[in-house]
Amino acid sequence: MSNQERKTVLDLPLKIVLSEEGTTVFIKQNKKLTKFKLADNVDEYGLLLDKFVPAAIQRLLLIDYISKIEISRPEFVSRRQEVMDLCKLIVYSLLYRQFNNMLFSKILASDVIKKWNRTNPASIIDEKTKFNDTFLQNYLKEQEKQVYELREEILAPIRTAITRNSNLLPEEKNIQLFLSEKFLNNLRSVIWFILIKFRGVEHFDNLIKDIRIMMAEFIEKSRIAEYVALMVIELAVNAENANLRREAANLYRGAVDANAVLFDQNIRMRVIEELTKKNDLVYVSWKIGGTSSSIGTQGKLQITLYNKEGEYQVIKDSIDSKKSADLKKKSLFDFYKEIPEGSADTELGLYYLSYLNEACEKVGVKFESLVSQIKSSDTTIITLSFYL
DSSP, X not given: OHHHHHOSOBOOOEEEEEXXXXXXXXXXXXXXXXXXXXXXXXXXXXXEESSBOHHHHHHHHHTTOEEEEEEEESOOGGGHHHHHHHHHHHHHHHHHHHHHHHHHHHHHTSHHHHHHHHHOGGGOOSTXXXXXXXXXXXXXXXTHHHHHHHHHHHHHHHHHHHHTOTTSXXXXXHHHHHHHHHHHHTOOHHHHHHHHHTTTSTTHHXXXXXXXXXXXXXXXXXXXXXXXXXXXXXXXXXXXXXXHHHHHHHXXXXXXXXGGGGTOHHHHHHHHHHHHHHTOOEXXXXXXXXXXXXXXXXXXXXXXXXXXXXXXXHHHHHHHHTOSTTEEEEOHHHHHHTSOTTOHHXXXXXXXXXXXXXXXXXXXXXXXXXXXXXXGGTEEEEEEEEEO
């Protein structure tokens, strides 16, 4: 996360599929959308970026303008940190957004708002209340001092609890302190408006305590971001290595050890060139549940890795027609267990998976994994689903 904050630009080509709302806004602003094909052979219109500014992508995620992000490469090792930074950026952004949504609901259900609505039936505040953005911005600018004071009032006990927690390493403390500020910095304007407007009224202190409790829960939940990023890059590199070995065996016809491709830079570069020509790439996509999605999917993040041979249509035909009974589905644990014993990839993959599973259980994040293998097209599709 600290790397993500320090880097102003990440060198990682992205295909970004916009949400319905995002598409509408971009078209109204006369922004040009690009047509491209995704790993599942579906044509989409969106943004095609060679490089990107992390803060800009996070902003689009926070306002629900992105429904999917996809990257494809013949190899991932050279962009390991960038891929991990992107993955963490997406997870953190969804957590910030979920915090916003849940906090807004809690505020509306609080005794503070209930009392206001009872005594002011002509101007109740609920999820259907419309607030003018210009008015909110002007109001918060006028109340800037109060916003700062309330922000510090909320953060002070949290900072103290983090710094005094002997179970945390110094770096972990820094990350949690940073996150506590980010959760507040990314609050929507209407939340700050309500908090300032009702500051000091009866039951307001209880509302602030509830906000701190929720923040603490989300800070803990944020621990999974690192494990998710490690799992994604492990799966991508594992798929990459399988492709490199296979192509090296085909290219050199046994003249060199297929494993040499992992260590000999000259052989590696030639093999990567061949994979690129054949479009034998590894694809990773992040599908993001929207704020307007049905209940239960708003906080869903689905990460899918495609590793296949040949052109797009091969996987499309295999998936659509379900040609053979060899479409096998299993959990990611089972997938790793079937890899030959003694493989370093197996040990590392199970290590990351165990920690990811444990981290999710600790913070109440539902985690599911599914591996589909289509023998007829030599395709592996791995799906990780998280319910934040």
